[in-house]
Amino acid sequence: MPAPKVVLLEDLVGWNIRTRQLELDGRWRDKLSALVEFVASTGSVPRYKNYSTEQERVLGVWLHKQHQRRSENRLVQWRLETLDAAFPGWRSRM
Secondary structure, eight states: OOHHHHHHHTTSTTOOHHHHHHHHHHHHHHHHHHHHHHHHHHSSOOBSSSOSSHHHHHHHHHHHHHHHHHHTTOSOHHHHHHHHHHSTTOOOBO
16 A cells, blocks of 8 residues: 555554554455365365355355466465465466
């Protein structure tokens, strides 16, 4: 976020850029946990196309977005390392 916007938002009660990022990181970790559970229960990586359940679609889309960000070098390093640790050689599936 550009610095001028951060300065303007600082006056809002309860707004903090770090708090927002922590919330986003928490959501990302929640998705990763759901992905780990999905793979453990089904034995397969979720698909974003040709999915069999809504949960599979949601997780498949999320994983596909991570794959896109990785290929564009926009995936934050700690997230890439965490995904690699959870699923060596991971990639999104259709």
